[in-house]
Amino acid sequence: xxxxxxxxxxxxxxxxxxxxxxxxNGDPSCVLKRYQRIEDIECAAxxxxxxxxxxRKVFLKKIDEILENADGFGGPANWLxxxxxxxxxxxxxxxxxxxxYRFYSYTDFVELFEVMHxxxxxxxxxxxxxxxxxxxxxxxxxxxxxxxxAFKNCKVxxxxxxxxxxxxxxxxxxxxxxxxxxxxxxxxxxxxSDLIIxxxxxxxxxxxxxxxxxxxxxGTLKTAIQLTNILKEIWAxxxxxxxFALFGMGVD
Numbered sequence: 001x002x003x004x005x006x007x008x009x010x011x012x013x014x015x016x017x018x019x020x021x022x023x024x025n026g027d028p029s030c031v032l033k034r035y036q037r038i039e040d041i042e043c044a045a046x047x048x049x050x051x052x053x054x055x056r057k058v059f060l061k062k063i064d065e066i067l068e069n070a071d072g073f074g075g076p077a078n079w080l081x082x083x084x085x086x087x088x089x090x091x092x093x094x095x096x097x098x099x100x101y102r103f104y105s106y107t108d109f110v111e112l113f114e115v116m117h118x119x120x121x122x123x124x125x126x127x128x129x130x131x132x133x134x135x136x137x138x139x140x141x142x143x144x145x146x147x148x149x150a151f152k153n154c155k156v157x158x159x160x161x162x163x164x165x166x167x168x169x170x171x172x173x174x175x176x177x178x179x180x181x182x183x184x185x186x187x188x189x190x191x192x193s194d195l196i197i198x199x200x201x202x203x204x205x206x207x208x209x210x211x212x213x214x215x216x217x218x219g220t221l222k223t224a225i226q227l228t229n230i231l232k233e234i235w236a237x238x239x240x241x242x243x244f245a246l247f248g249m250g251v252d
Contacts, residue, residue, distance in 0.1 A: 001230050007210065008234050011245045018248030019241065021181045028052040028063060032174060032184055039077035041184065042126040042175070043116065047076065049171035050112065050156050054102055062101045066109075081120040085113045108155045115151050127175065131189045143190055144168040164224040170198035173240045182244075195240045197231065199224040203246045 003011075024030040028048040035041045048063045069088050070079035079085055089110060090096055096107045116126070123129035133146055144165040151157040158165050177192050178185030185192075197203065199219055207213040212230050217223050231242035 003233050011234055011242060014245035014249055015241050019180060019182055019244040023182045026056060028060065029174060029182055031063065035075060037075065038186060039125045040075040043076035043080055045174050046126060046171055049167045051101060052167055052170065059101065077120060080113055080116045083117055104156050112154045112156050115154060127187050143172060144196060162220045164199040164219050164221050166198045166200050169196045173198060173243060177238065177240060192238045192240065196224050197228045197240050197243050199227065206246045206249050
């Protein structure tokens, strides 16, 4: 698809409008400024991204509930690495199979934390662990799939081959994109040009309205890659900058 100059300029202006520190307000990315240590930032961001679906005010409350729990044990990295989540996450007298958020139970999240626990006992940070796996594998382009594979037994992580992996790609946007008032860019071993746009309903709807995607587009990996490649016509080295334009416009 060839984007005309008028649309390119519109998207550039929208991205500049929404990619500001104010984007943190009411967004799960607000956890990025909660901690100072890299290991805490990564763990908090990953937990926040995994929970970022459904009603914002509800999942933000759940994110805060987990992080407040972790802060009582020295922050999320220590909480996970030392296994303190096993004795503090599930309230006394609560059935572990009770739902914690939407259709996911306390047990489902404990399983997620167990994998993060194992990772942090192998590597200093989540980033260093995935950098090692990325270097060792042949799949150089789709880092989100590699991360999902590391959590292959966790129900809260998407595993379908056709999944757009919106939440994982959002986490990667936070970690990889540089020179942003929102994203931190602390994973310098992965290129922003290889990121895949976090595809959600707002992004799809606005992309269809603007003629970037056909009307029957669904939330699939194929669609996410298609839109990412289109946005490279504007931001060749940083296509996920377009996420701010499309998502911001959709939320407004």
